[in-house]
Amino acid sequence: MDIIQLLPDSVANQIAAGEVIQRPSSVVKELVENSIDAGATEITIIIKDAGRTLIQVIDNGKGMSCTDARLSFERHATSKIKSSSDLFTLNTMGFRGEALASIAAIAHVELRTRRAEDEVGTKLTIAASKVEGQEPISTPVGTNISVKDIFYNVPARRKFLKSNQVENSNIVTELERIAIANPQISFTLNNNGVEVYKLHSATLLQRIISLFGKTMNTQMLPINLTTTLATITGFVGKPENARKRGAQQFFYVNGRYMRHPYFHKAVMNAYDGLIPSGEMPNYVIKFEVDPATIDVNIHPTKTEIKFENEQHIWPMLSSAVKEALGKFSAVPSIDFDTEDAPEIPIFNSNAPVRQPQVSYTPGYNPFKYSGVNKVSNDWQKLYDNFETPSIVEEEMTMLSQPTTQQSVGVEQELIPTETIPASVGNYMQIKGRYIATTIKSGLVLVDQHRAHTRILYEKYINNIDLNTQPVQKILFPEIIQLTPTQTEIMLAIESELLSVGFEISNLGSGSFSITGVPEGSEGLNYQDLLLKFIDIATETGTTDTTLFKKKMVQTLASSAAIPYGQALTAEEMEYLTQELFKLSEANYTPDGKPTLSCLTNEELEKRFK
Ligand code: ADP
Ligand code: MG
Numbered sequence: 356m357d358i359i360q361l362l363p364d365s366v367a368n369q370i371a372a373g374e375v376i377q378r379p380s381s382v383v384k385e386l387v388e389n390s391i392d393a394g395a396t397e398i399t400i401i402i403k404d405a406g407r408t409l410i411q412v413i414d415n416g417k418g419m420s421c422t423d424a425r426l427s428f429e430r431h432a433t434s435k436i437k438s439s440s441d442l443f444t445l446n447t448m449g450f451r452g453e454a455l456a457s458i459a460a461i462a463h464v465e466l467r468t469r470r471a472e473d474e475v476g477t478k479l480t481i482a483a484s485k486v487e488g489q490e491p492i493s494t495p496v497g498t499n500i501s502v503k504d505i506f507y508n509v510p511a512r513r514k515f516l517k518s519n520q521v522e523n524s525n526i527v528t529e530l531e532r533i534a535i536a537n538p539q540i541s542f543t544l545n546n547n548g549v550e551v552y553k554l555h556s557a558t559l560l561q562r563i564i565s566l567f568g569k570t571m572n573t574q575m576l577p578i579n580l581t582t583t584l585a586t587i588t589g590f591v592g593k594p595e596n597a598r599k600r601g602a603q604q605f606f607y608v609n610g611r612y613m614r615h616p617y618f619h620k621a622v623m624n625a626y627d628g629l630i631p632s633g634e635m636p637n638y639v640i641k642f643e644v645d646p647a648t649i650d651v652n653i654h655p656t657k658t659e660i661k662f663e664n665e666q667h668i669w670p671m672l673s674s675a676v677k678e679a680l681g682k683f684s685a686v687p688s689i690d691f692d693t694e695d696a697p698e699i700p701i702f703n704s705n706a707p708v709r710q711p712q713v714s715y716t717p718g719y720n721p722f723k724y725s726g727v728n729k730v731s732n733d734w735q736k737l738y739d740n741f742e743t744p745s746i747v748e749e750e751m752t753m754l755s756q757p758t759t760q761q762s763v764g765v766e767q768e769l770i771p772t773e774t775i776p777a778s779v780g781n782y783m784q785i786k787g788r789y790i791a792t793t794i795k796s797g798l799v800l801v802d803q804h805r806a807h808t809r810i811l812y813e814k815y816i817n818n819i820d821l822n823t824q825p826v827q828k829i830l831f832p833e834i835i836q837l838t839p840t841q842t843e844i845m846l847a848i849e850s851e852l853l854s855v856g857f858e859i860s861n862l863g864s865g866s867f868s869i870t871g872v873p874e875g876s877e878g879l880n881y882q883d884l885l886l887k888f889i890d891i892a893t894e895t896g897t898t899d900t901t902l903f904k905k906k907m908v909q910t911l912a913s914s915a916a917i918p919y920g921q922a923l924t925a926e927e928m929e930y931l932t933q934e935l936f937k938l939s940e941a942n943y944t945p946d947g948k949p950t951l952s953c954l955t956n957e958e959l960e961k962r963f964k
Contacts, residue, residue: 364430364484365460365485368430368456368457368459368484369461369483369484369508369509371430371453371456371457371460372456372457372461373512374453375453375454376457376458376461376505378406378516378517378522378525379405379407379410379505379522379525380406380522380525381529382410382458382462382502382505383400383402383406383410383529384529384533385449385454385457385458386410386454386458387400387412387529387530387533388448388449388533389412389449389455389498390414391448391533391537391540392435392448392449393414393417393418393498394416394417395414395415395416396415396539396540396541396556397415397541397543398412398413398414398415398540398541398542398543399411399412399413399414399544399545400412400542400543400544400545401413402523402526402544402546402547404519404547405516405519405520405522405523405526405864406505406522406523407504407505407513407519408503408504410502411500411501411502412498412500413497413498413499414497414499415495415496416497417471417496417497418468418469418470418473418476418498419468419470419498420470420477421491424477424479424489425479425489427455427466428456428464428479428481428484428486429452429456430452430453430456431451431452431456432452433450433451433452435447435452436450443646444646444647446609448611456484459483459484460483460484461483461505461507462504462507463480463482463502463503463504463507464479464480464481464482464500465478465479465480465481466480466481466498466501467494467498467499467500468497468499468500469494469495469496470496471496475492476491476492476493476494477489477491478490478492478494518865519864519865519866520836520837520838520864520865521836523546523864523866524836524866526546527544527551527834530542530544532612534554534562535559535562535563535605535607535612535639536607536610536611537610538556538557538558538561539556539557540556542554546862547862547863549860549863549868551832551834551862551868552565552566553831554831559588559639559641560575560577563575563590563603564831565830565831566831567637567833568829568831568833568881569827569829569830569877570877570878571637574596574637574878575590575639576590576591576592576679576680577590577679578590578591578640578675578676578678578679579675580672580674582671584644584664584667584668585642585644585664585671586642586643587640587641587642587668587671587675588640588641589638589639590637590638590639590640591625591637591640591679591680592636592637593680594626594629594630594636594680595918596636596637597630597631597634597636597637598880599634600880601880602634602635603638603639604619604636604637604638605639606641606642607639607640607641607642608641608643608649608660608662609644609646610641611651611660613658613660614659615660615662617665618668620669621669621670621672621673622636622638622672622673622676624673625674625676625680629680638676640672644662644664648662648663648664649661649662649663782925782928782929782932784803784922784923787919787921787922788802788803788919788920789801789803790803790806790928790931794953797953797954797955797957797959798953798954798959799951799952799953800951800952800953800954801950802948802949802950802951803917803919803921803923803931804919805916805950806931806932806950806951807917807931808909808912808913808916808944808945809912809935809940809943809944809945809950810931810934811875811911811912811915811916812908812909812912812944812945813938815855815873815911816905818855819855819904819908824854824855824856824873824874825856825873825874825875826857826872826874827871827872827873827874827876827877828858828871829869829870829871829872832860832868832869832870833868833869833881834862834867834868834869835866835867835869835881835882835886836865837865837866837867837889838865839865841865841889842867844889844892845867845885845889847892848888848889848903848907851900851904851907852885852888852907854904855907856871856873856876857871857872857873858870858871858872859885867885869881875915876911876914876915879914884911887910887914888910891903891907891910892907905945909946912945935951
């Protein structure tokens with residue numbers, strides 16, 4: 356007896372679906388890519404229950420005819436390639452004709468679509484690969500497709516889905532990749548009735564800012580390189596904005612997101628010596644190459660893409676990034692004296708080797724300098740304060756001369772001019788860590804990070820007490836996903852977070868969006884920070900809000916304070932020192948570490964006896 360049977364189409368489709376559709380985010384990716392291929396300029400994505408209940412994508416693309424609508428759900432039905440040779444000139448995202456067939460095999464699908472030239476559109480309902488209905492319908496030009504109850508007929512797969520927060524974050528990840536690839540397209544993401552993103556048509560940099568926050572504006576340096584092998588454009592983060600976790604790193608080739616460990620190394624090579632090991636820079640780098648020189652055909656869901664000219668593109672990429680970082684001085688952008696040189700097509704004439712235009716400033720300063728002009732009057736206060744024993748107790752008790760100014764306060768004319776050091780404005784930075792300057796009573800060393808931490812701490816505490824902490828609105832909120840335990844704590848500390856300037860809105864299912872942050876705390880990784888706050892609250896408990904607040908502000912101040920290793924200008928050193936000495940508790944950090952140390956004139960004299 357023969358035992359081999361042909362599988363019914365529906366079963367074959369279901370098996371094939373497993374290849375393309377692994378989770379709700381795969382559906383989102385496929386549908387949105389179809390909208391892009393259809394020339395849409397506006398795409399709306401609606402998600403319910405992390406995609407379990409509903410994934411809906413609405414576009415204003417070219418739509419489908421009645422026949423095409425029906426055909427689009429057949430396996431290997433595509434309008435994008437006609438012969439195998441088309442595979443080598445791909446400029447669409449899809450081409451296999453598998454996505455819709457796969458989706459229809461494992462969900463309830465409802466499609467509404469209309470072309471501009473048709474008066475009526477088509478509505479089509481399919482479930483488990485079976486067409487359940489098709490009728491003419493009035494609908495806007497474009498396509499509106501709803502995928503309901505994903506994997507309803509494949510319980511094993513449905514069970515395999517992760518928690519809502521994981522599935523949600525997968526969806527957001529897919530969408531971010533696509534949104535960065537297509538900044539000219541408007542995207543709206545609505546999750547359980549909450550608008551998570553509304554991204555307007557924009558430039559690449561604007562799109563990056565919309566997704567990852569305003570601080571990206573000052574963090575990203577443009578890269579731009581045209582050769583006959585590839586055009587490389589995009590943005591790379593300044594070295595000082597590199598971070599240990601959560602760096603935003605995106606590679607694209609011809610509009611397609613890809614992972615490329617080999618090119619990643621080329622980028623990291625350019626940062627060599629500029630960032631501590633273990634830290635990762637942000638980057639968004641786009642390659643445009645001849646489609647015939649890449650192979651996107653490896654696997655429908657794989658993001659690895661093979662380049663024919665990988666070895667030649669490597670040094671170009673590394674050079675382009677170095678150039679953006681201003682790392683070159685006299686060195687030309689590409690070293691042609693390599694063995695490979697003759698094979699590398701030379702830059703074409705309208706893209707000559709350029710000298711670096713963007714200079715890398717190791718001293719880029721995240722805190723705002725409030726202005727040099729204010730300095731002169733405040734100096735008097737500085738000396739005055741500095742002599743008050745409560746400010747620098749230990750150091751000052753060693754002073755021998757009694758001071759007369761102490762009693763008369765801050766009026767500057769009462770301070771004898773000869774007490775003002777000759778070296779006002781003389782600051783020296785030592786080992787990227789200490790600020791050295793002279794004061795009337797001797798030499799003072801200030802720890803730059805700790806000093807700034809103290810200054811910020813006082814500022815935040817003061818603002819909290821007065822309820823005046825300014826909030827910097829984030830137009831396109833960062834999303835943070837929490838476990839159920841973390842979610843509980845987050846809800847418990849919400850009002851404390853608000854008092855320090857964090858505006859958080861609860862999106863449900865452990866998903867929160869950060870819509871506002873404390874003004875002046877630019878450039879921080881807010882997700883990391885909030886996780887730290889949650890850890891602190893776990894430790895302190897959420898009932899003792901005073902202790903929690905203190906520790907939270909301490910952490911915030913320390914994260915926002917200028918780091919060690921950052922070069923400071925004279926003005927910045929002056930500003931820091933001056934602001935520090937204005938405080939009543941200048942000489943220790945909130946957690947009790949010394950911020951400054953003083954070498955008195957007396958001690959100095961002793962040393963030279
Ligand atoms: P592929 O994208 O690989 O061609 P799909 O299964 O994703 O395969 O889609 C099948 C076909 O359906 C596409 O080739 C396209 O002609 C049509 N199609 C799918 N989605 C849309 C859409 N949003 N607008 C217009 N046409 C679409
Ligand atoms: Mg497709």
